[in-house]
Amino acid sequence: MxxxxxxxxxxxxxxxxxxxxxxxxxxxxxxxxxxxxxxxxxxxxxxxxxxxxxxxxxxxxxxxxxxxxxxxxxxxxxxxxxxxxxxxxxxxxxxxxxxxxxxxxxxxxxxxxxxxxxxxxxxxxxxxxxxxxxxxxNGTWQPDRGPCIMFEYESFRENVLSNLADKAFDRPICEVMLNQKYFSGIGNYLRAEILYRLNIPPFTKARNVLEALKSQKEDDEKTAVKGELEARSGKKGVTDSAPDLQTDGDPDLLSLCHTVPLEVVKMGGKGYDPEKADYSAFKAWLQCYYVDGMQSIRDHNGRTMWFTGDPGPLAPKVTKSPKAKKRLKKEDHDYTDTKKGAKKKHTETSTKESKVSKAANGTKTPTVQKRVSRRRSITKAPKSTQEEQVNHSKENAKPKGRRKSSTSVAQSQASRAKRTRGSKSTPEEPSTPQINNTGMRRRKSSSATEPQRRGCRATRGSVRQST
Structure with a gap:
């Protein structure tokens, strides 16, 4: 930005x-x-x-x-x-x-x-x-923006130090430096560079950092007489519109808010110039912002803060680097899109291969072999044969209740034959169910008993007529 x-x-x-x-x-x-x-x-x-x-x-x-x-x-x-x-x-x-x-x-x-x-x-x-x-x-400067940090330095410093009672200074210093009401012109990379040069933890309470500068303000008021004497002697002091660096005394937070931006301005076209898009000089100038080896976390406003060392007591609970989080998210995204699909495909392939190998080695379970052979025989056999096989499969299905033994089945069939009116059991009618070549039990076809039943009906009708 x-x-x-x-x-x-x-x-x-x-x-x-x-x-x-x-x-x-x-x-x-x-x-x-x-x-x-x-x-x-x-x-x-x-x-x-x-x-x-x-x-x-x-x-x-x-x-x-x-x-x-x-x-x-x-x-x-x-x-x-x-x-x-x-x-x-x-x-x-x-x-x-x-x-x-x-x-x-x-x-x-x-x-x-x-x-x-x-x-x-x-x-x-x-x-x-x-x-x-x-x-x-037909616009004017926005009234809720403070004095410019570069060209209204004295007004900027006075505006900050005279409003430290504002609740805005209860927040971390790195977040207050983005408040354009007091730090007009400071942005994300400037706050990182300024706090890094002073070795100030970014998530320290802003009022605690700036209250120490009040004493310096009182000292400046004491030297006001000296400044008047210098003005009378013809020496020109620093004005609000002059872009000269303030180098007198040890630098503090507010003075660096004035001098660090002017360093970028002095780079001119070799710095942050969108026309040429050559940022090599600007990147070489950076000491903290987006520099390898530095830490970064998101502040309470979601802006990335670059720093080194202790972040400070007011740091957010989530201290994971947003850069690492972004990379981790990308890896997770790639994992779900590619690696997970590859794993699923590999599982399906391995399952098919295991089935083929089991079929080749004859290691399939008998139940599976029966089902497979039965389905193949039904699909390949003629229609009449298919119907018979389907009937056999229905007859041989396991009943829901208690399974009867073969002896009880034979007895029930024999009693059925005795209850038939006008019919006599012959040696040709077996009392036990036949067993086919496949070893499966099946009931005897009803075609052999149909003539006897018809005969019985005819006999009953003739008897009635004679009566």
Whole structure:
């Protein structure tokens, strides 16, 4: 996320590329942006920029031109012209920056565009890939933001030390440093670098860290007379707008909040410049933020804090590094998507192989062999044979109740034969069930007894007629 130094570098970039360039027409906004339209239209105007904390203010200043030198009007331009300057305050969000390109090379995510009056035209555009940035036409600096850490250092220091009774300072110092009401311009990497240089545990109570600086404030008040004498002698002191490093005395937390951002600004284009995207000098400058060997945990706001040593008494309970957590989550995700599926596939393959090997070695259980052979015989045999085999399988199924012995089965069949009217048992009718070639018991077909039953019916009918 761009912080105070990056926004100041962005303002310097706008002033450099727009120096002597005349813009014309209306300010255009992309269709997907949710920020308001900029109602500014002028035949000729200039653009300049200033920064304060995490805000950049673009000033659109109309210029007077002769009637012969007026640039041609663009199609669809508004007839009403702005005669007064307009300030557009821009906040960069997570990924905002400025680009100055030819019109045919307009960036993809250019959400606010200012066109020049030259041919071929060029465009100053505010690019924001994630669209977290915003702008406000006719805007001013937000009142809830404190003095700038770089260019309003004395006011910044006074604002912090005079409001230590605020409940905001009950929180850890690393979280208070992101509060733009008191630390306007400080962001994630700046707080890590400042606390690392002073060896302050990031999750120490902010009031405990800053109360020690009150005594230093009293000493500064005692030396006010000395400063007046130096001013009378013609020596120039440090003003709020001067970007000079404060090197007098031992550095403390508030002084490093002023000097460390200015170190990034002094790197210029070799530092955090989105136009060149060369971060080698900036990465070499970092001592703690995203440096190998450092620890990192998420604060209570979900922001990653980089540090070394003891985190402090107010550290969150979950002290696991977010970087390690992300890597672990990725490994778990890969495990569930690939390794688990591979394991399942391996299990199915091994089960099939074990079945094939058992079949080859003849190690299958008898029950399984019977079922397999029975299914194969039913599918391959003719339809009539299939029906007989199905009947055999039903007859041989285990009854739900108590199983009868073979002797009781034979006796029941014999008693059935005796109860048949008009029928006589013959030696040809066996009293015991037959056994087929497969060793399975089956009942005798009823085709042999059908003629006898028909005869019995006929005899009964004849007897009735004779009677």
């Amino acid at each position: 761009p912080e105070g130094p990056e926004l100041h570098l962005a303002s310097l970039f706008v002033n450099r590329v727009c120096n002597g360039v005349v813009f014309t027409g209306a300010v255009e906004k992309s269709e997907v942006s949710k920020s308001p339209d900029v109602p500014f239209t002028c035949d000729a105007y200039r653009v300049s920029a200033t920064s304060r904390g995490k805000e950049v203010r673009l000033t659109l200043t109309p210029i007077k031109t002769n009637s012969d030198d007026k640039p041609p009007k663009r199609a669809g331009a508004k007839a009403e012209q702005n005669q007064e300057p307009m300030d557009v305050v821009i906040r960069f969000g997570m990924s905002g920056f400025f680009r100055f390109t030819p019109e045919n090379e307009l960036p993809k995510h250019a959400h606010l565009r200012f066109y020049t009056c030259e041919e071929p035209r060029r465009v100053l555009s505010f690019v924001d890939t994630r669209r977290f940035g915003s702008w406000q036409p």
